[in-house]
Amino acid sequence: MSPVEVSCPACGAPITFRIGSSVVAVCEFCKSAVARGDKNLEDLGKVADLVETGSPLDVGLKGAYHGVGFELTGRAQLGHEAGGMWDEWYAAFSDGRWGWLAEAQGRFYLTFQIPMETPQLPSLENLELGQPVAALPGSVPLMVAEKGEARALGARGEIPYRLTPGDTYYYADLSGPHGEFATLDYSGSPPVVFIGREVSLNDLGLAGATAPEREARHVAGVQLNCPKCGGPLDLRAPDQTERVTCPNCSSLLDVNQGKLTFLNTLKPGKVVPVIPLGATGEILGGKYTAIGFMQRSVEIEGTRYYWEEYLLYNPQIGFRWLVHSDGQWDFVEPVPPGAVQPSNKYASFNGQQFRMYQDEMARVEYVSGEFYWKVTQGETVRAIDYVHPPQMLSLEMSVNAAHPARKQTPEQIAAHKRSVETGEINWSLGTYVDTRTVERAFGIGKLPAAAKPAPNQVFPHKKIYKYWGLLTLATFLLWLVIAISAPDQKIFQQTFSLQPLPNATSTQTVFTDPIELHGNRNIQVTASAPVSNSWLYVDGDFYNDKTGLDQSFELPVEYYFGSDSDGSWSEGSTTNSVHISALPADKYVLRLEVSWGDNYQAPASVGVTVEQGVARGTHLLFTLLALSVIPVIVMIKHFNFSRRRWADSKFSPFQSS
Amino acid sequence: MFAKIYLLIGIAVLGLYGLSAFRGWELGTPKREFVPADVRQSPGGYRSFHFWHSGFHGGK
Numbered sequence: 001m002s003p004v005e006v007s008c009p010a011c012g013a014p015i016t017f018r019i020g021s022s023v024v025a026v027c028e029f030c031k032s033a034v035a036r037g038d039k040n041l042e043d044l045g046k047v048a049d050l051v052e053t054g055s056p057l058d059v060g061l062k063g064a065y066h067g068v069g070f071e072l073t074g075r076a077q078l079g080h081e082a083g084g085m086w087d088e089w090y091a092a093f094s095d096g097r098w099g100w101l102a103e104a105q106g107r108f109y110l111t112f113q114i115p116m117e118t119p120q121l122p123s124l125e126n127l128e129l130g131q132p133v134a135a136l137p138g139s140v141p142l143m144v145a146e147k148g149e150a151r152a153l154g155a156r157g158e159i160p161y162r163l164t165p166g167d168t169y170y171y172a173d174l175s176g177p178h179g180e181f182a183t184l185d186y187s188g189s190p191p192v193v194f195i196g197r198e199v200s201l202n203d204l205g206l207a208g209a210t211a212p213e214r215e216a217r218h219v220a221g222v223q224l225n226c227p228k229c230g231g232p233l234d235l236r237a238p239d240q241t242e243r244v245t246c247p248n249c250s251s252l253l254d255v256n257q258g259k260l261t262f263l264n265t266l267k268p269g270k271v272v273p274v275i276p277l278g279a280t281g282e283i284l285g286g287k288y289t290a291i292g293f294m295q296r297s298v299e300i301e302g303t304r305y306y307w308e309e310y311l312l313y314n315p316q317i318g319f320r321w322l323v324h325s326d327g328q329w330d331f332v333e334p335v336p337p338g339a340v341q342p343s344n345k346y347a348s349f350n351g352q353q354f355r356m357y358q359d360e361m362a363r364v365e366y367v368s369g370e371f372y373w374k375v376t377q378g379e380t381v382r383a384i385d386y387v388h389p390p391q392m393l394s395l396e397m398s399v400n401a402a403h404p405a406r407k408q409t410p411e412q413i414a415a416h417k418r419s420v421e422t423g424e425i426n427w428s429l430g431t432y433v434d435t436r437t438v439e440r441a442f443g444i445g446k447l448p449a450a451a452k453p454a455p456n457q458v459f460p461h462k463k464i465y466k467y468w469g470l471l472t473l474a475t476f477l478l479w480l481v482i483a484i485s486a487p488d489q490k491i492f493q494q495t496f497s498l499q500p501l502p503n504a505t506s507t508q509t510v511f512t513d514p515i516e517l518h519g520n521r522n523i524q525v526t527a528s529a530p531v532s533n534s535w536l537y538v539d540g541d542f543y544n545d546k547t548g549l550d551q552s553f554e555l556p557v558e559y560y561f562g563s564d565s566d567g568s569w570s571e572g573s574t575t576n577s578v579h580i581s582a583l584p585a586d587k588y589v590l591r592l593e594v595s596w597g598d599n600y601q602a603p604a605s606v607g608v609t610v611e612q613g614v615a616r617g618t619h620l621l622f623t624l625l626a627l628s629v630i631p632v633i634v635m636i637k638h639f640n641f642s643r644r645r646w647a648d649s650k651f652s653p654f655q656s657s
Numbered sequence: 658m659f660a661k662i663y664l665l666i667g668i669a670v671l672g673l674y675g676l677s678a679f680r681g682w683e684l685g686t687p688k689r690e691f692v693p694a695d696v697r698q699s700p701g702g703y704r705s706f707h708f709w710h711s712g713f714h715g716g717k
Contacts, residue, residue: 463660471667478671482678522681548691582681613681622684623674630663 008032009043019073019092022158026074033155035162045165050077050154054239055103056201057089059157063205065110069094072101074157078150081422084242084373090159098160100183100194101204105240105372106318109181110204111196121193124170124186129397129425130342133174133184138195142174142182145337146424170420175338198336226251228262235370236278236291237313244370247277252367252377266377269366271295274444275310275322277369281441283433284331288312288320290442292369298360298383305648311371319372322438323430327450328457329438330392330430340393340427345651347386347393349429354386354393357455357649362396385455389645390432392456399423432456453645459638468631472624479620487613491515492590495607501600507539512590517542519585521612526577528607529557529596536596536606542580542588551588553578557606579616 004017011030024035026047033044061072070091079085091099091110102109120135124147127133132141151168169187176182179198184191201207222238225231231248235241241255245266254261273293275281280289292311297304307325314320321332341348345356362383367375379398386393399421432454435447492515498508517523529536535558542551555578561570596604646652676682 461659464663467660467664467667471664471671474671475674478675478678482675486678520679520681522683543692545694548693550690550692552687552690554687579683579686581683581686615678616683618684619674619677623670626670627667630666 004036006034006036006041008034009041010034010046017158019158019160021096021098021160022073022090022092023161024074024155024159024163026155026157026159028156033159033163033165044163047152047156047163047165048077048154050075050156051085052239053077053085053087053103055087057087057101057103057206059089061206063091065091065093065099065199065204068097070099072157074159075155076152076159076163077154079153081149081151085153090157092158092160099196101199102183108199108201108204109196110199111181111183111194114193114195116190116193121184121191124172124184124191125420127172127184129399129423130337130395133182136174136182136193136195138176138180140176140178140180140338142176142180142195143338144172144425145175146173147171147420147422148173148424149422170422173424175336177336177339177341179336180338224260226253226262227260228253228265234278236289237315237370237372240313240319240372241370242373243367243375245368247368254374255370263376266367269295269368271306271308271366273308273310273368274324274447275438275442279442279444281438281443283312283322283437283441284431286314286317286320288314288317290322290369292367292371294364294368294371294375295366296362297365298358298362300360300648300650306365311369321428321430322433326452326454327435327448328454329433329435330454330456331433332394332428332430335393335427335429337425337427340395342386342395347395349393349427352388352391354388354391355653356651357385357387357392357646359384359650387456389456389458392430392432394428394430396426396428397423430456432458452647453641455645455649457645459641461634461637464631464634468627471627475620475623475627479615483615486615487521488611488615489518489521489613490609490611491517492608492610495605496592496594498594498596498604498606500603501595504597504600505595506600507593507595509591509593512592514545514587514589515542515610516587517583517585518612520582522582522614522616523580524577524611524614525553525555525580526575526609526611527555527557528575528609529605531557531559531572531574531596533560533562534558534596534598536594536604538606538608539593539595541591542583543591544583544586544588546586547584549583551580551583553580579614582612 006015008015008027008030010032011027013027013029015025015027015034017025017036024033026033031046033047035042035044057072059072059075063070070093072089073092074090076088077085078088086102086104089101089103091101093099097112100111114137127144127147129144129147132143136142149168149170152163152165155163169185171186172184174182181197183194222235223232224235226233226246226248228246228251229249231246233244233246235244244253244255246253250266250268252263252266254263275290277290277293280287290310291313294309295306296309297306307323310322312320312322323330323332335349339349347354360383361380363380364375364377367377382397384395439447494512496510501508525540527538535556538555540553540555555576557574557576559572559574563569592608594606643654646654
């Protein structure tokens with residue numbers, strides 16, 4: 001379709017509708033939003049001037065998504081009820097579709113309108129933050145991440161819907177596990193569904209798009225003067241900052257297009273940041289500047305617990321946090337809400353299950369520096385922490401009181417008078433960072449040591465268990481090798497018949513012919529005697545005639561049995577063995593001095609066997625015991641560590657329910 | 658660090674186990690003595706410890 005030229009109904013200037021399906025075009029001269037109907041043009045009112053956000057995009061840019069070319073034909077700026085603002089770009093695709101490209105805090109979300117014939121979607125009032133919307137098409141559930149109210153502010157170019165300046169409407173943003181994204185637009189009934197995903201400029205074929213003035217501002221920052229005291233203050237993220245505090249008079253200032261407005265004077269904080277604002281440090285692969293500091297607290301059973309948070313900023317990476325609590329540190333980054341699946345006392349993220357640690361209302365006690373949202377002292381959010389050391393998943397849920405949309409057309413008010421709670425959920429992933437890393441990163445002095453483990457701190461000696469397992473396995477393998485390779489060779493075997501003894505304390509001694517013993521092989525001597533409720537005692541020696549080496553051993557054989565009130569019993573055996581360390585290889589005489597005092601008047605007999613190279617289970621047992629001493633002590637310490645780690649939790653697995 | 662120290666100790670224990678098997682060492686082996694042949698061969702010159710001891714009396 002060829003471009004359609006019309007005259008602006010407000011000022012008469014020429015307006016061109018280049019895209020056949022566009023609905024509104026903004027007059028470049030008088031900023032009127034001009035809608036075209038079947039017959040007439042309609043002046044919808046004047047839009048505000050666009051705020052320079054440093055976006056790399058611009059009307060007229062051409063790109064391609066999944067091989068389909070598009071052109072950015074229009075742009076609108078929409079105001080968030082909390083005071084922030086985001087950009088929406090309208091992409092006319094060559095196949096006739098319109099793409100909605102939302103840009104907020106350096107992220108881009110491309111969505112397309114999906115026709116849904118039946119109103120299966122829940123009403124806005126019935127949408128619950130953090131809950132999936134089952135009626136939407138697609139293979140993955142999309143969670144409600146935000147319910148909000150938007151107001152059309154500025155606009156430019158051609159827009160595919162009827163944008164009325166100043167109009168407000170409710171919407172819900174949904175998030176999926178792998179970057180999926182959707183918006184439900186409740187400006188009409190039934191709601192309009194937009195489904196897509198988070199994209200990069202590279203995905204859009206716009207990798208080369210940059211905003212030079214933005215980069216320049218990132219480097220230089222902006223120096224302004226406090227409207228309250230006139231003192232100088234720096235904005236280190238000027239295009240993102242919504243609130244800043246004056247370092248001279250502790251005023252909280254609102255930032256709007258580089259203009260500062262005094263809001264209130266902050267109560268003095270009771271804590272001094274250990275990382276100075278403006279300090280730059282490299283941590284976990286990124287170089288960040290500490291631009292904001294806040295102290296927050298929760299109240300548990302009447303006691304208020306405090307912690308500190310440092311807002312870090314890197315123009316290429318975005319915002320991150322360093323959280324300092326009880327002397328422990330966490331590096332925190334945002335997580336798409338749809339990537340987390342909470343269920344009862346657990347939450348799953350990235351294939352790992354996190355256990356609920358705390359669920360409290362967190363309150364902002366003190367702020368200093370600059371922030372990318374409209375922070376206020378005393379604001380509260382519901383904060384739920386889940387832990388899986390060394391990580392902690394945190395959910396922050398803010399809910400605004402129910403109110404009707406601030407400005408709706410009479411038709412909209414008549415059609416659906418709404419008074420709904422709005423709010424949003426934010427998931428973040430904290431990673432435990434040891435104190436030394438923070439000290440080194442920001443070049444700060446020695447920080448005090450933590451008194452107790454952090455909720456997501458990994459037990460420091462956990463690696464011992466792995467080594468324990470490996471060593472145990474190696475021990476069994478070695479035992480197997482020893483058992484298989486042991487020669488277990490019988491060296492000598494003889495039964496000796498012994499004459500009766502003259503008295504109970506007498507002994508009878510026998511000598512064997514020299515026995516050839518191998519070196520480096522243990523010796524097992526076994527004695528067998530037909531004892532029955534009696535004993536026989538062998539006092540033996542291996543004696544080397546040449547060297548005079550004498551290795552003695554004792555070998556009692558005793559066997560008793562009987563019955564009593566508990567039944568029959570037995571004790572001992574008719575066979576007993578003794579193990580002796582290897583002797584130097586040579587010939588030895590075996591001397592056996594035998595006594596059997598109880599029945600000394602009767603003849604006796606004893607069989608003696610000598611074996612060498614016998615595999616010994618006792619050695620295996622001793623080795624396993626020796627290897628287990630330290631791990632068992634570590635296990636006890638681990639248990640105590642875990643108890644202390646969960647000590648501050650209402651959901652401790654160590655608490656009896 | 659502690660885990661590595663344990664690993665080194667464990668390897669030493671395992672090595673000792675292997676060495677004991679290779680050398681035929683046994684725990685609790687009674688003391689060895691050198692008894693000169695002339696002492697042993699002289700009449701009544703050598704008697705074991707148990708000869709002088711009161712002797713074994715059985716378990717019951």
